[in-house]
Amino acid sequence: MRLLKKVLMFLYQWLVFAPIFTVFTVLTAVTVMIFAPIFGSRYWGYVPPKWWSRSACWLALCRIKSRGHENLDPRQSYIFVANHQGAFDIFLTYGFLDQNIKWVQKASLRKIPLVGYASEMAGHVFVDNSSATARANTIKEAKAKIIDGVSIMLFPEGARSRTGKLGRFKRGAYQIAYDLKLPIVPLTLNGPFDVMKRGSLSLKPSKLELIIHPPIPTENLTEADIPALIDKSRDIIHSALWERFKDEK
Numbered sequence: 001m002r003l004l005k006k007v008l009m010f011l012y013q014w015l016v017f018a019p020i021f022t023v024f025t026v027l028t029a030v031t032v033m034i035f036a037p038i039f040g041s042r043y044w045g046y047v048p049p050k051w052w053s054r055s056a057c058w059l060a061l062c063r064i065k066s067r068g069h070e071n072l073d074p075r076q077s078y079i080f081v082a083n084h085q086g087a088f089d090i091f092l093t094y095g096f097l098d099q100n101i102k103w104v105q106k107a108s109l110r111k112i113p114l115v116g117y118a119s120e121m122a123g124h125v126f127v128d129n130s131s132a133t134a135r136a137n138t139i140k141e142a143k144a145k146i147i148d149g150v151s152i153m154l155f156p157e158g159a160r161s162r163t164g165k166l167g168r169f170k171r172g173a174y175q176i177a178y179d180l181k182l183p184i185v186p187l188t189l190n191g192p193f194d195v196m197k198r199g200s201l202s203l204k205p206s207k208l209e210l211i212i213h214p215p216i217p218t219e220n221l222t223e224a225d226i227p228a229l230i231d232k233s234r235d236i237i238h239s240a241l242w243e244r245f246k247d248e249k
Helices: 002-039 047-059 088-096 109-113 115-122 132-145 172-180 225-237
Strands: 063-067 079-082 101-106 125-126 151-154 184-190 207-212
Touching: 002 047, 002 115, 047 088, 047 151, 063 088, 079 088, 079 101, 079 172, 079 225, 088 184, 088 207, 101 109, 101 115, 101 132, 109 115, 125 132, 132 172, 151 172, 172 184, 172 225, 184 225
Parallel strands: 063 207, 079 151, 079 184, 101 125, 101 151
Antiparallel strands: 184 207
């Protein structure tokens, strides 16, 4: 029975999921590339990719659960930070957070045909780590996107987890939040590690959970408080992880 399920899932992934997902990806990218430059990226850079992301989760036969939406004000801009379990982190967050977000993402993603250019037209920010000046320009560009309820989304770990557990958090997101005096919102993502692990192309339908924690204000903080802010948000994210993804005590 277990072998039969694996075979059926393999066939579904490559005969159903992959072709439909590819078509949806192309259609979404083309839509963004055509309409975002003309009508702006606030709507066309967010809504089509949001439904593309939802479709990816549904096509992967995942069960979605999200909570904590009452903690957010759609008119407020935030800096969202989340743990990074796998490729489906993006689909889960983009599709079900219900906040207009711009991503800070690796520069290498710009090279992906269609998707890279569509991401640029959608207003997402590509991280350039080639020099200190380039990194500073990346942060400056990210800051310029955060207006009128548009928020920035980052993974402070920088790369997907190999175990599903939390890694070390980097400073970039928190520096932006401090400079702009915007709230930090920790997000806990559970399940993407099970759907598709780092380095794997095997799809496994699983439960996906998005937990939106209350915003952490930054108005009264000093720059010396940033390390404590990083630790606080990491602890909050860790507290809502499924037990098998938590650090051993």
